[in-house]
Amino acid sequence: MQKTDNQKKMDSPPLNRLYIGLVLAILVTETAVMLVFHVFLETWHLSPLAEGLTNSLVLVIFLLPVLHFSFYRPVSSQIARYKQALESIQELQTIYGVIIRTAMDGFWLIDIMGRILEVNDSYCRLTGYSRQELLAMSVFDLRAQEKPEDTKRHIQRIIESGGDRFESHHRCKDGRIVDLEVSVNYLDVDGGRLFAFLRDITERKLVEREMTELNILNQVLVKTIPFGMDVVDAEGNVLYLSPRLEALFGKEAIGKKCWELYKDDKIQCKDCPLKSTTAAGLTDTIETFGVFGGRSVQISHTSMEYQGKKVLLEIFQDITERKRYEEELIAANHELVKLERMKTEFITTVSHELRTPLGIMREGVSQVVEGLHGEITEGQRQYLGKSLGHMERLTRIVNSILEIANLEAGKIGLRMESVDIAALAREMIRMFEPAAQNKNVEIRAHFSSRGEPLCSPEKIVLRGDRNKLGQVFIHLIDNAVKFSEKGHIEIQIQETADTVECVVSDTGRGMTKEASANVFDKFQQFGREYGPGQKGVGLGLAITKGIIELHKGRIWIESEFGKGTKVSFSLPKG
Template sequence: MENEGMKILYIDDEKSALFNFEQLFQDDFEVYTAPSAAQGMEILATTEIQIVISDQRMPKKTGIELLSEVALLYPDTIRILLTAYSEAEVIIDAINQGQVYQYITKPFETKNLKNILDKAAQNWRLKRENQLLVTQLQKKNEKLIQANEELLTSSKETEEGKNQIKYILQTAMDGYWMTDMDGKFIEVNDAYCKMSGYAETELLNMHISDVEVIENKDETEYHIKKIIEFGSDRFESKHKRKDGSVYDVEISTVYQTEYINAFVVFIRDITEEKKAEKALLKSEEDYRNLIEFSPVPMAIIHDWKTMYFNPAAIQLFGAITESEILGKHINEFIHPDYRELAVENSKLLAEKGFVQMQEQKYLKLNGSVLDVETQAKSIRYNDLPATLVVINDISKRKLAEMELADSKERLQKALEVSNQSRTTLLSVLEDQLRAKETLRESEEKLSTLFNSMTEMVVIHELVFDNNGDAIDYRILDCNKTFTSITGIEKESAVGRLATEVYGIETAPYLQEYANVALNGTSLEFNTYYLPLDKYFLISVVSSEKNKFSTISTDITSNEQIHEIIKEKNKELENYIYVASHDLRSPLVNIQGFSKRLQKQTAELTNLMAEMNANAELAAEYKRLTTDDIPKSLSFILNNVSKMDTLINGLLQVSRTGRVVMSSTILEMNKLFKSILTIFDYQLKEMEANVVLHELDSCYGDTNQLNQLFSNIIGNALKYSDKNRKLTLDISSHTKYNKVIYSIKDNGIGINNRHLQKIWDVFYRVDASAPEAGEGLGLSLAKRIVDKHKGKIWAESVEGEGSTFFVELHKNKFEE
């Protein structure tokens, strides 16, 4: 295929055109297409394209612009512009500038385009072939020119060579001779003339021995023979100038046979060098002396062998003469541990020329160890590369150091011990921390407990006056119960004085508390605190001087119960007392009169025996039987019945105490009306005036309250004043949750000294009075009131009347 390998890139913004083009030419060419200038450039960058066809009209870049760029970057490409417009001038310019090979108008004819492309391809190939040919030709030409030039230069060289050498020799800084085999000068240069003070002409008639100072003629001759033998030599000697002065020279000579048999000799004036060398030697000697007499041990080593020891060093190593230790391998003097270091040091010396101060261990001749500090420096010694080692014996220092280390160790140990104790301390601290934590926890628990306690807990601190007397105390802390009992908020209590907080002149129980806080003795006491109307069991403890805590338990209800029990006990005691007392009297009678009856019967029996004696006796008999004995018997009977009454009364009282109540809210007017109905007959007979006010209801057992008020009203009737008509006034008033009923009469009244006793069982103001009962009514009333958790009391003015008060609960209460 003609166009094989030809790559065509077609750039057009019309995608269909790209597709068509590809379809048309893909058989003949390798076709690349790009829809934009940029993508076209990308293809060009990666692929070697021979022909680039571009549409003129594209959105971002015109075809000419694109092809101009292509021309710049890829000058070998054939660039064809495809345009639908006749932009003749622009196109012509482009062609003229060589940017575009040809332009084709759109729409193109396939055949035409094919031809154009074929031509373009051909053109490209030709151009390429041409280029290759030109390059080859150029290369051949270059080679020819080069060969020519080489020829030219080589011919010149051979001609100029000799002249050049001569010139060089003449102008050389060093002196130059050529002598014949005998040592006669054949050639000399200006430098040697100057050096020797002879003129060239003079020298050319002279012999080596004329200038040579050290060697005599024979020696020179011998030397010449040697040089002939070896071909060359280099040595130092002394020459004599024309003026007779001697100077040092360095001579290098070559025996050469190329042109004629002769010695070529270069002479260099080394007088200055020699001087310098001498000075150096002198200073070397000075240094040597310095080293020699220095108290600092020094050694010089060459190639791992000892070369020199100064006396101090000889002494150091335990030798008597230098010869004992000279020429030995340095390892004989270096402790095995430090031999590696020596190798390293040698490297350092080679590299830097010195080794800084370092500590190591040396060995003495006898094998004992030396602690040393060394410094090393590369020197030349006897013209050999050597190392000067300056040694500092630090055995003593080491000893001191060891002692120091020892004490250090001791210190370390001490430190360890202290560390241990620190560890112990730490663990103690940890323990303490833990304990603290535990404490904190327990404190938390305590605080929770503190606040959830039903006891009132208050922490105080005593406050003293100038005389050191406790005058008050300050509240430091309190729990919630404190607030709930006292009604004082914690915020308004803590930090303040008790007198302020409670608003009183003297802090409560100050003396008792102060005693606890000052002496630390705990105290527990029961007390009634009037301002709060409460009973407290107060425990006082002191945790530290001047401080104390009070734990107060509200035992008011307890105390009330206690109070009640006490009262009950008293009452019971009273009952028993009264019972035993009152039962005793009739018993005395029963017993007494029974005995009397016995006696009287005995008397009667005696009288009976003396019967029929006389009329007097008969009368006596009559008296006994009709008078005394019946009398005695009637007493016994009376007392038996009395006793019966008393025992019945006691039973009644105890029954009242045991009876089960069935309480409800009671309509009291109704209750009183039913009571008054029972007394109706008596009241009417007495023409009594009863005023029953509107009464408040209360809570209680209807039967018991009926009995209670019946007894009171019954008494009012019983002890009415006969001189005036009875007036009864029944009323009530409510106070908080209590109702107080009052029954007021205008009866005989009760003397004050009896007023307290009227509640006692069996008590009667006047038992002999015809109206007197068994003395049970009011004591029963009291028991009933007690069962209702109420109160009963009486006010009376003798001769004017009495008022009985009964206080009962308005609402349901705990029985």
């Protein structure tokens, strides 16, 4: 490395002084010796040769101390100091080299032409290039999004100013663009060198961009949301108003108490969160009336920090119309409950009133058919038999209507006892076997306990109301027989540790998915055919569902049109 002008100026004066002092010392010493010995040599009358030798010997004897003190000692001292300074410089170079190589930031040494002369490991890791690859490149090869002529002008400005600090974009080996913060200084050595430290700020810039976008989004939201928003301190003083509220109250509202600004009575809300502590990040909501001129408002409060102090963010939503609709809905609901109660009472009353005359009529017709009031013709017997059948059907309908009304009113209780549901199912099967055989439909039964087939004498016992559970099997098996023209009906009962699951499936006409979704609703008759024959009113499955739910069980149906239906229900054993 060449010395600078300042270094040359610092080194030159000692050498010049040493050289001049040495010459003067020799000149003075030689002159003094020659004058002194010339006087003595003349009295000795020596030959010219002896005189010259003696003169030289004396001159050497006197010059040696002069040379020692005037030249040797200063030069030796200067050399020692130079070696010490050189060792210090080499030690500093080693330390600086280690610091640069191990620095977390990248490091460059480039010349004024932009050629890379030195680079550390951090920059190699950052860009993915090896050290050898980078030493064969220039700054123009790495700086992205900047034209070479702009880079040259930038280097010239750094040389003129002595340094700069700026942000730049560098292209990595894999094509990525990284954001860097660059600190560079120029030194006028070896034709000009630029020392640069480069810090990766890609993550920071990404966060800054996200924060900028989020800030823009927040500003847009604040301007566009259909709610008022403010920020108040612990004393209720307004610190910020959203554009919507600012347009309503003006900027002079800042600093006023929020209740004096918004409440019609200028009194703080009784349940105001300022009277209690709201945890940071949590939101409390209150509803209040008499805000903004008789409006009902829902206010959401969130604790946060703003301008270095704990504050509440308040969001105001006008719920005046919603509260009006709620009041209307509550009134309508009360009216519906009243109508439902009246309907239930009407159905119950009518059903009771119908059962009495129906019973009397059925008993009277039965006595006539049995001949208790005299002989009748066969034609009369058949006609009265049909009438008796219709009376019995009408009685069943009245009983069904009364039962569903009582279920909905919660007036039906259960007589809980231990029930052998397997025996109950066998009894119901025997009841419907004649009707099934008339339609060439086979009824099958398959009972199992914990996966093992159940033999006939064995039981499956649960707690329930035997009559109600029998009614469930009657409704399900009756529907299966009614809607099956061929094939078979299968009743399955499977016992597990805690429940009993029952299935009644058939190969009948089935139903669509749309029909299956509403099959447990009242008065639903899917697949009903008009014409003669017994018909129901669509209450069987609704009653069945009510009975199962009274037993804390559940019921569901699977059906496919043209392939059959499977109704399953499960009951707790306890």
